[in-house]
Amino acid sequence: MNSLSWWRDAAIYQIYPRSFRDSNGDGEGDIAGVISGLDYLASLGIDAIWLSPFYTSPNRDGGYDVANPRDVDPRFGTLEDAKDLIAQTHKRGLKIIFDIVPNHFSSDHLWFQAALRSAPGSAERARFHFYDGKGPDGQLPPNNWNSVFGGPAWTRVKEQDGSLGQWYLHLFDTSQPDLNWENPEVASDFEETLRFWFDLGVDGFRIDVAHGLAKDEINVNHRDPEGLTRALRFDAAATDQAERKALLQDIPFFDREGVHQVYRSWRKIFDSYDPPKMGVAEAFINPTSRIARYVRPDELHQAFNFDFMMSNWNSDEMKTSITRTLAELGEVGAAATWVLNNHDSSRVRTKLGDETRAKSAALLIHALPGGIYIYQGEELGLPDGDLPDEARQDPVFFRTAGADKGRDGCRIPLPWEAEKDAYGFSTGKPWLPQPKNWQKFSVDQEENDSESFLNFYRKSLNIRKSNPALGGESPITWVATSPGILYFTRPFGLHVLINVSENSQTLDISEGGSILLASHSNVQLHAGTLELPANSGVWLQY
Numbered sequence: 001m002n003s004l005s006w007w008r009d010a011a012i013y014q015i016y017p018r019s020f021r022d023s024n025g026d027g028e029g030d031i032a033g034v035i036s037g038l039d040y041l042a043s044l045g046i047d048a049i050w051l052s053p054f055y056t057s058p059n060r061d062g063g064y065d066v067a068n069p070r071d072v073d074p075r076f077g078t079l080e081d082a083k084d085l086i087a088q089t090h091k092r093g094l095k096i097i098f099d100i101v102p103n104h105f106s107s108d109h110l111w112f113q114a115a116l117r118s119a120p121g122s123a124e125r126a127r128f129h130f131y132d133g134k135g136p137d138g139q140l141p142p143n144n145w146n147s148v149f150g151g152p153a154w155t156r157v158k159e160q161d162g163s164l165g166q167w168y169l170h171l172f173d174t175s176q177p178d179l180n181w182e183n184p185e186v187a188s189d190f191e192e193t194l195r196f197w198f199d200l201g202v203d204g205f206r207i208d209v210a211h212g213l214a215k216d217e218i219n220v221n222h223r224d225p226e227g228l229t230r231a232l233r234f235d236a237a238a239t240d241q242a243e244r245k246a247l248l249q250d251i252p253f254f255d256r257e258g259v260h261q262v263y264r265s266w267r268k269i270f271d272s273y274d275p276p277k278m279g280v281a282e283a284f285i286n287p288t289s290r291i292a293r294y295v296r297p298d299e300l301h302q303a304f305n306f307d308f309m310m311s312n313w314n315s316d317e318m319k320t321s322i323t324r325t326l327a328e329l330g331e332v333g334a335a336a337t338w339v340l341n342n343h344d345s346s347r348v349r350t351k352l353g354d355e356t357r358a359k360s361a362a363l364l365i366h367a368l369p370g371g372i373y374i375y376q377g378e379e380l381g382l383p384d385g386d387l388p389d390e391a392r393q394d395p396v397f398f399r400t401a402g403a404d405k406g407r408d409g410c411r412i413p414l415p416w417e418a419e420k421d422a423y424g425f426s427t428g429k430p431w432l433p434q435p436k437n438w439q440k441f442s443v444d445q446e447e448n449d450s451e452s453f454l455n456f457y458r459k460s461l462n463i464r465k466s467n468p469a470l471g472g473e474s475p476i477t478w479v480a481t482s483p484g485i486l487y488f489t490r491p492f493g494l495h496v497l498i499n500v501s502e503n504s505q506t507l508d509i510s511e512g513g514s515i516l517l518a519s520h521s522n523v524q525l526h527a528g529t530l531e532l533p534a535n536s537g538v539w540l541q542y
């Protein structure tokens with residue numbers, strides 16, 4: 001890890017604070033809970049943590065509805081707790097990044113409350129996207145855009161005199177009014193937020209909906225509103241991925257030119273600190289060549305690699321995505337990132353369908369040049385949990401009338417201790433019910449089992465950190481081999497082979513190597529013959 005550009009090959013662990021660990025028994029995770037887990041996190045072999053939002057929020061979208069970006073929600077603790085977390089994280093030699101949500105505020109934010117009290121055309125309304133409706137009485141929304149969470153992207157307000165009035169844009173929930181980035185007050189407020197946390201020692205930001213801040217002309221309808229809905233659905237299984245990628249290229253409020261000016265000005269702020277701060281874009285766009293534009297030398301540092309995350313368990317698809325990523329990012333001099341899942345997607349174990357594949361996917365990405373992101377619980381091999389509909393909280397579930405189950409299944413509180421209530425997550429009732437059979441995934445059980453998923457991740461991450469053949473950005477060289485196998489080498493004698501097929505394969509390879517790590521003990525190497533069972537993977541050291 002190079003200290004100035006530490007993020008280029010870092011392993012960054014995503015904490016969803018609400019579900020990490022609860023210190024006060026209210027059933028929701030909090031900052032003190034994160035602090036109590038820091039030794040565990042440091043033992044994994046990661047370099048940094050990223051926390052999803054814990055700011056003041058009515059919590060209609062898990063805190064991505066921010067009412068005050070420069071304070072901590074009492075459910076999570078206090079600003080003093082946040083300062084303590086930064087100090088305690090640094091003390092363990094880890095970096096810490098927070099989440100910034102520039103596309104929208106919560107409708108509880110003072111600015112939006114003021115906008116509701118103010119007249120159409122006022123300066124207060126100009127911080128958001130307020131428009132008159134269409135139709136004789138303005139009863140129709142200004143355009144036909146859909147919200148990412150389902151339903152229209154517009155809500156009509158009541159004016160002060162009680163009459164039905166203007167409409168405001170919300171690409172997400174009604175409680176998340178979009179900010180108007182053409183208004184300089186918006187830009188300066190976010191610069192203040194960046195500096196506020198940077199001055200407290202935060203090392204960088206994950207930028208929520210980084211592709212959404214600039215919008216096309218509001219007065220123009222989108223020609224394919226149904227395509228728009230399909231492109232935006234969270235339920236990956238509901239849309240063919242190839243179709244989805246095509247549809248994503250034509251969204252009037254994503255990936256517009258105007259966003260780049262914002263990141264150029266943020267970069268100046270990042271670089272004004274010593275050492276410089278970093279930013280990672282959450283930009284859900286296609287084609288991938290567009291992603292490279294967010295990480296040009298004067299913009300952000302990283303962008304999540306959703307193209308790879310959305311690839312199916314298919315060797316050609318995965319290889320194409322890897323090759324394209326490295327080539328496109330290489331052109332702008334940016335480091336790649338590799339992500340298997342996050343708090344918006346299915347967990348990788350569930351997505352790939354079994355444990356061996358999930359381990360092999362980790363062996364693959366932990367051996368690629370660039371940075372990796374790990375979503376809390378991924379190291380335990382957690383699957384998505386089944387939830388009764390009554391327990392669901394994600395606005396996606398409600399706004400699609402249950403057609404899309406939403407993202408709660410991947411947000412279930414972590415199991416820490418097999419024999420305790422709530423698996424030791426909380427002494428109270430967890431905000432989402434945990435499945436009955438999660439003892440085996442609990443941290444304490446996995447700690448004591450040398451063959452556990454956790455100990456596998458620990459080995460993988462610690463080798464990645466200490467062995468010069470892994471991590472870093474040295475190139476990969478593909479080796480021609482049997483169909484269904486991904487085989488590449490990296491300098492310092494590392495050979496990586498992943499069997500992305502349902503057939504066990506016996507491969508003749510060069511002699512002299514030994515197994516550094518394998519997804520399973522049934523991967524065997526004898527002289528120059530490698531037995532690679534279906535879906536398994538291996539690192540060989542020559």
Ligand code: TEU
Nearest residue numbers: 061064148172208209232233234284344
């Ligand atoms: O997600 C952004 C988001 O919803 C899109 O990138 C989405 O993945 C894509 O359009 C496909 O539907 C972020 C947060 O990660 C998420 O938890 C929040 O709910 C959302 O922003 C709103 O802040």
